[in-house]
Amino acid sequence: MTEPLAKPKRKNPLARMRQPLLPPSARSRKAHELTLAAASGRFMLQCCSECGQYTYPPREACPNCLSSDLRLQDTPTGGVLLSETRIDVTSDPYYREHTPWRTGLVRLDCGPSIVTHLRGDCGGPGNRVVLSLQLDRGGQAVFFAKPIPETPNMEDDLQWLELTADPKHRRVLITDGRSPVAVALAQALKKAGATKIFIGVSDRWKPFNEQKSLESIDGIELVDLDLTNERSVQELAMDIGAKVEILINTADHVRPAHLFDAGAANTARDSIDYMVMGLMRLAQAFGPVMRSRGADGPTGAVAWVNVLSVHGLSNAPQFGVHSAAHAACLSLSQWLRTELRPGGIRVINAFSGPLDTEWFQTVPPPKVAPKALADAIVDGLKCGIEDIYVGDVAKDIEARLFDNPKAVEREAGQ
Amino acid sequence: MAFSRARKPYDGVVLAVPVTVPYQRYSIESAHWWMGRALRALSEGAGISHRDFDGFSVSSFTMGPDSAIALTQHFGLSPRWIDHVPMGGAAGIVSIRRAARAVQAGDADIVACVAADTNQVDTFRKTLANFSRFAQDASYPYGAGGPNASFALIARHYMDCYGATREDFGKLCVAQRDNALKNPHALMKKPLTLEQYMVARPIAEPFHLFDCVMPCAGGEAFLVMREDTAKSLGLPFVRLLSAIERHNAFPDDPVQVRGGWVVDRDELYGMAGVTSDDMDFVQTYDDYAVISMVQFEDLGFCGKGEGPDFVRQHTFTIDGTFPHNTSGGQLSVGQAGAAGGHLGITEAMRQLLDAAGGTQVKDAKLGLVSGFGMINYDRGLASAAAILARAS
Numbered sequence: 001m002t003e004p005l006a007k008p009k010r011k012n013p014l015a016r017m018r019q020p021l022l023p024p025s026a027r028s029r030k031a032h033e034l035t036l037a038a039a040s041g042r043f044m045l046q047c048c049s050e051c052g053q054y055t056y057p058p059r060e061a062c063p064n065c066l067s068s069d070l071r072l073q074d075t076p077t078g079g080v081l082l083s084e085t086r087i088d089v090t091s092d093p094y095y096r097e098h099t100p101w102r103t104g105l106v107r108l109d110c111g112p113s114i115v116t117h118l119r120g121d122c123g124g125p126g127n128r129v130v131l132s133l134q135l136d137r138g139g140q141a142v143f144f145a146k147p148i149p150e151t152p153n154m155e156d157d158l159q160w161l162e163l164t165a166d167p168k169h170r171r172v173l174i175t176d177g178r179s180p181v182a183v184a185l186a187q188a189l190k191k192a193g194a195t196k197i198f199i200g201v202s203d204r205w206k207p208f209n210e211q212k213s214l215e216s217i218d219g220i221e222l223v224d225l226d227l228t229n230e231r232s233v234q235e236l237a238m239d240i241g242a243k244v245e246i247l248i249n250t251a252d253h254v255r256p257a258h259l260f261d262a263g264a265a266n267t268a269r270d271s272i273d274y275m276v277m278g279l280m281r282l283a284q285a286f287g288p289v290m291r292s293r294g295a296d297g298p299t300g301a302v303a304w305v306n307v308l309s310v311h312g313l314s315n316a317p318q319f320g321v322h323s324a325a326h327a328a329c330l331s332l333s334q335w336l337r338t339e340l341r342p343g344g345i346r347v348i349n350a351f352s353g354p355l356d357t358e359w360f361q362t363v364p365p366p367k368v369a370p371k372a373l374a375d376a377i378v379d380g381l382k383c384g385i386e387d388i389y390v391g392d393v394a395k396d397i398e399a400r401l402f403d404n405p406k407a408v409e410r411e412a413g414q
Numbered sequence: 415m416a417f418s419r420a421r422k423p424y425d426g427v428v429l430a431v432p433v434t435v436p437y438q439r440y441s442i443e444s445a446h447w448w449m450g451r452a453l454r455a456l457s458e459g460a461g462i463s464h465r466d467f468d469g470f471s472v473s474s475f476t477m478g479p480d481s482a483i484a485l486t487q488h489f490g491l492s493p494r495w496i497d498h499v500p501m502g503g504a505a506g507i508v509s510i511r512r513a514a515r516a517v518q519a520g521d522a523d524i525v526a527c528v529a530a531d532t533n534q535v536d537t538f539r540k541t542l543a544n545f546s547r548f549a550q551d552a553s554y555p556y557g558a559g560g561p562n563a564s565f566a567l568i569a570r571h572y573m574d575c576y577g578a579t580r581e582d583f584g585k586l587c588v589a590q591r592d593n594a595l596k597n598p599h600a601l602m603k604k605p606l607t608l609e610q611y612m613v614a615r616p617i618a619e620p621f622h623l624f625d626c627v628m629p630c631a632g633g634e635a636f637l638v639m640r641e642d643t644a645k646s647l648g649l650p651f652v653r654l655l656s657a658i659e660r661h662n663a664f665p666d667d668p669v670q671v672r673g674g675w676v677v678d679r680d681e682l683y684g685m686a687g688v689t690s691d692d693m694d695f696v697q698t699y700d701d702y703a704v705i706s707m708v709q710f711e712d713l714g715f716c717g718k719g720e721g722p723d724f725v726r727q728h729t730f731t732i733d734g735t736f737p738h739n740t741s742g743g744q745l746s747v748g749q750a751g752a753a754g755g756h757l758g759i760t761e762a763m764r765q766l767l768d769a770a771g772g773t774q775v776k777d778a779k780l781g782l783v784s785g786f787g788m789i790n791y792d793r794g795l796a797s798a799a800a801i802l803a804r805a806s
Contacts, residue, residue: 023555023558024543024550024554024555024558025555026543026544026550027550027551028547028550028551030551031551031552056552057547057548057551057552057791058551058552063665082567082571082668082669083567083568083570083571083574083669084567084570085559085563085566085567085570085618085619085620085621086616086618086619087557087559087562087563087566087617087618088615088616088617088618088619089559089562089616089617089618090557090558090559090560090563091538091539091542091558091560092539092543092557092558094558095557095558095559099557101557101559103556103557103559103563103567104567105567105571105668105669105792107668113668113669113792115552115553115556115564115567115791115792116556117556117557125570125571125574136555140555142555142556143556
C-alpha cells in the first residue's frame with residue numbers, strides 16, 4: 001500500500017523556494033499521437049490497419065508488414081509486469097529531485113513491450129497491471145502502470161502525484177461565485193480534500209441565490225473579484241496569489257444575440273470583456289506567481305482550469321456570440337498553456353455542453369447538471385486529464401470533430 | 415528463402431598496430447583531438463605517413479556535426495575509401511568486417527579504423543538525451559536513467575529467469591579489476607573486493623556502483639590491411655579468421671535474454687575452423703556483467719541459462735581458467751564512448767602479438783572478441799564477434 005500524503009507543514013519563510021524543473025520533453029511528431037490520447041484520458045497505440053498488429057514506440061511504418069497506415073486506436077490496457085527497477089542515479093535534474101524513481105517493462109496483452117513509470121506497489125515481475133497514458137509535468141505523454149486490484153491510498157503515490165493535479169491539501173480559487181457551477185464545484189473540491197477554497201464575487205452588495213450555500217461550506221472564503229476590472233484582479237492576486245495552487249475560471253456570459261441584430265456587437269463586446277479579457281487579466285495577475293510555485297513542495301501550484309463551452313470548438317448559431325467568446329478563450333488558453341509549462345502548471349479545459357440553467361432555458365435536453373460538470377472537473381484534476389468533455393452534447397461534438405469537423409459546422413443550427 | 419551462399423573467407427586479411435590513447439575521466443578536448451592522437455600513433459606505429467592510409471573508418475558519438483568526410487580534411491587524409499560506423503559497442507568488429515572486404519577487393523590497401531570520444535562535463539547527459547528517436551520518445555523520459563536503467567530491466571529479468579545473483583555479476587567485476595591492476599592504461603587503479611562490490615551504493619536496482627562503467631574520454635585504433643602489405647612494411651600482425659554481425663535479432667522476445675550471436679555463431683566458428691574450446695582468451699563487451707554472461711551463453715561457452723554456473727566455475731583472471739577481458743574491460747579501464755567496442759580488439763591484438771605486457775596471457779594463440787551495442791529502446795540491437803589468431 002501507499003503512505004497517505006501528509007498535510008504539508010507550514011512553509012518556512014526563510015527557505016529557498018525550489019525552481020520548477022521539467023522531465024525530458026523532446027518527442028518525435030509521431031509520439032505526439034500519444035499526447036492526443038493522453039490529453040483526454042484515452043489509452044491508444046498505433047495499430048496497423050493492414051495487418052492489425054499493435055506497435056510501440058511510435059513508428060512511421062509497421063515493422064510486421066511495412067504498411068504506413070498506422071492508426072491511433074483504442075487499446076486494451078492490461079499487461080504483465082516483466083521486469084522493474086528503481087532508479088537512484090539519473091543525469092536529469094528533474095528526476096534527480098524525485099529519486100528513487102520506479103520504472104518497469106510491461107508486456108501488453110495486445111503485444112508491445114512498454115517501458116513505463118511504475119506505481120510503488122505494483123509488486124514484482126509476473127504481476128498483472130493496467131497501463132494508462134498520462135501527461136507528465138512537461139505536458140508530454142507517458143505510460144503509468146498500476147496494480148490490479150487497486151491498493152489503499154494509491155492516489156497518493158508520489159510518482160502518480162507528479163502526473164496529476166489532485167486538489168488534496170491544495171488551495172483553490174474559483175473565479176466567479178455567481179456561476180451556476182460554483183456551489184457544486186466548491187463541494188466537490190472540499191470532498192476531494194482541498195484545504196481552502198477562495199471564491200471570487202463581483203459587486204458583493206448584489207445578492208445572489210447561491211451565496212448562502214457557498215457560505216455554508218467549511219473552508220471557503222468569498223473574495224472581491226471583478227474580472228472586468230484590472231485593478232480588482234491585480235489586488236486579489238497581490239492578496240492571495242501566492243496561496244492559489246489550482247485556479248478554476250468559471251466566468252461565463254451567456255447572451256443570445258443574432259449576428260445581424262443592431263447592437264449585437266455591443267453584446268459581443270460585453271461578453272469578450274468579461275470572458276476573454278477577464279481570462280487575460282487573470283493570466284497576467286495569477287500566471288507568473290503560479291508558474292514560479294510549480295515546485296513549491298508536494299502540494300505546490302499545479303493547475304489552471306478553464307470552464308469552456310464545447311461550442312467554442314464549433315460555433316452554435318443560436319449562441320453565436322457565446323461560442324465566439326469561448327473560441328477566443330480556447331485560443332488564449334493554448335497560449336497560457338505554453339506560458340505556464342515551464343512551471344509544470346497544467347492548463348485544463350473542461351468543455352461542457354449547455355448547462356441545465358436559466359440562460360439555456362430554450363435549449364432542448366440533454367443538458368449538463370452543474371454537479372456533473374463539477375465532478376468531471378475534480379475527476380479530471382485527480383486523473384491528470386487536459387481536455388475534459390462533459391455531458392452527452394460535448395462528447396458528441398468531440399467525437400464528430402475528430403471524425404469530420406465540416407459536418408459539425410454544416411449541421412449546426414439545423 | 416535460402417539465398418545465402420557460404421561466405422568468402424578472410425584469407426590474407428590482417429590487423430596491425432593496436433593503438434590506445436590513454437583515457438581521461440574528463441577532457442576539455444573535442445573528439446577530434448582524440449582522433450588526431452590515435453591517427454598520429456597509427457602513423458608512428460606503422461612507420462608511414464597518415465597520408466598513406468587510403469582507407470579511413472571512424473566511430474564516435476561526439477564528433478558531431480562532422481561526418482567521416484569532414485574528418486578527412488580535418489586530418490589531412492586523402493583516402494579512396496571511407497566509412498562511418500555509428501554502432502556503439504559493435505562498431506569495432508563491424509569496422510573490421512567492412513575494412514577486411516575493402517582490402518581484400520583492393521578498394522583500399524591500408525584502412526585506419528579509429529574510434530574516439532571525448533567526455534566533457536555534460537557530454538554523457540547530452541548523448542543520452544539525443545541517443546535515438548525511440549530512446550527520446552520511449553525510454554529517456556522514464557527517469558532518464560540511461561543505459562543503467564534500461565539494462566537494469568534486462569538484468570533483473572535475467573536474474574529472475576536463470577537464477578543469477580549479484581554475487582555472480584560481482585565475481586566478473588572483481589576479476590576484471592584484478593586484470594586491470596596489471597594494465598597501466600586502466601582508469602581504475604584500486605583493488606576491488608566482492609564485499610565492496612556488494613555494499614556499493616545503488617544506481618538502478620539490481621545495479622550498484624561497480625556494475626556500471628565509467629564514461630570517459632579516450633581513443634582506440636588499429637590498421638586493417640592485407641598480409642603482403644604488412645610484410646612489406648615490416649609490421650607484426652594478427653590474422654582475422656572470421657567475423658559475424660547481426661542487428662535487431664529476436665525482435666519478438668518480450669525482454670532481451672539473448673543477442674544475435676546465437677543466429678551466427680556456427681558460422682563464426684565454422685569459418686575459422688575452430689571451436690569455442692580452442693579459445694585462449696575471450697574479450698566480451700562488458701557494459702554490464704550480465705551482458706558478458708549472455709555472451710558466454712550465446713557464443714557457445716555454455717548453454718542458455720547456464721551463464722551463472724559457468725561464472726561460478728571459472729576465475730576469469732589473466733592467469734586463471736578462462737582468461738576474460740584481460741585489459742580489465744570497460745568496467746575497470748573506462749568506457750570511452752564508441753571506443754568501448756574497440757577496447758577488446760586492441761587488447762586481443764596485443765595478446766596475439768605478445769605485446770600485452772602485464773596482462774599477457776601465456777601462449778595465447780587464438781582469441782575471441784565480441785561487440786554489443788545500441789540500446790535503441792528496450793534492448794541492445796547490435797551484436798558482433800570476431801576470431802583473431804596469432805600470425806604463425
